[in-house]
Amino acid sequence: LEIGAGFGRLTNEYDNFDQVILLDYSFSQLQYAREHYGDSDRFIYVAADVYHLPFLAGTFDAATMIRVIHHMADVPSALAQIRRILTPRATFILEHANKQNIKSMLRYAMGKQVWSPYTHEPVEFVELNFDFHPEYIREQLKVAKFDLQKRIPVSFFRVGIIKDRTPTQVLVTLDGLLQNTGILYTPSIFTKSIATGDTPLNLSAENIFVCPESGGALVREGDIMRCKENGLRYAIRDGIYDFKAPLD
Numbered sequence: 001l002e003i004g005a006g007f008g009r010l011t012n013e014y015d016n017f018d019q020v021i022l023l024d025y026s027f028s029q030l031q032y033a034r035e036h037y038g039d040s041d042r043f044i045y046v047a048a049d050v051y052h053l054p055f056l057a058g059t060f061d062a063a064t065m066i067r068v069i070h071h072m073a074d075v076p077s078a079l080a081q082i083r084r085i086l087t088p089r090a091t092f093i094l095e096h097a098n099k100q101n102i103k104s105m106l107r108y109a110m111g112k113q114v115w116s117p118y119t120h121e122p123v124e125f126v127e128l129n130f131d132f133h134p135e136y137i138r139e140q141l142k143v144a145k146f147d148l149q150k151r152i153p154v155s156f157f158r159v160g161i162i163k164d165r166t167p168t169q170v171l172v173t174l175d176g177l178l179q180n181t182g183i184l185y186t187p188s189i190f191t192k193s194i195a196t197g198d199t200p201l202n203l204s205a206e207n208i209f210v211c212p213e214s215g216g217a218l219v220r221e222g223d224i225m226r227c228k229e230n231g232l233r234y235a236i237r238d239g240i241y242d243f244k245a246p247l248d
Contacts, residue, residue, distance in 0.1 A: 001060045001085070003050060004068030017062070021055075021208075023048055030240050039239050048243040050078050052212040054234075055085045058199040059208045062091045066190075070097040070130050075122070075137075079144035083195055090195040092146060099123050099131035101187045103159070134184045137191065146193035152179050153186035212243050 107113035216229035223236040232246040
């Protein structure tokens with residue numbers, strides 16, 4: 001399962017998976033992904049709300065969420081939903097914006113920034129754009145039953161004057177070397193976690209969906225997915241399962 005925009009950032013990102021679900025709230029992003037990867041049993045495109053994921057518990061053995069969580073006001077709920085749909089020992093790759101970065105620490109020290117980069121609570125610097133302390137993310141992953149195994153700081157040189165005056169390959173090389181230091185003062189941090197605890201396993205690749213509102217079973221009727229429990233109907237449009245909102 002890949003949650004969020006920017007699908008296929010790495011050319012071999014999906015090589016080790018027999019089936020990949022690409023999920024986003026943006027229908028246009030999914031249309032772009034479908035144009036790139038085409039229609040096949042290997043790729044499934046789903047438009048949905050991360051707070052109400054339309055999947056059976058224990059469906060996925062891996063998930064990624066990159067450049068997405070900084071738009072989420074309720075991180076605990078989002079992580080709980082992701083954990084629910086993962087199998088035990090599944091791998092979860094998460095990237096998050098880091099409030100404790102060098103730029104914010106300097107601005108705070110000079111009195112140009114009112115919020116502290118050292119406190120654990122998230123900061124909303126503009127509407128629905130959040131920065132997170134690395135320890136806050138660690139705490140929330142633990143609450144959601146993830147075992148945080150590795151953190152990689154990236155983008156050490158995300159400063160205009162440096163990027164403009166230094167060759168790209170030099171910056172890439174230096175950034176790669178610094179990533180191994182574990183210095184968590186960059187604007188972006190990648191985490192690798194393993195799902196802990198027990199989860200019912202869903203071994204059927206043909207029946208992964210549930211009603212996002214009730215969690216009950218769905219029945220497919222042509223290009224409609226109907227919830228057995230409450231009768232809510234969701235469309236399949238342009239080869240994309242659209243669970244963002246039920247049909248009228």
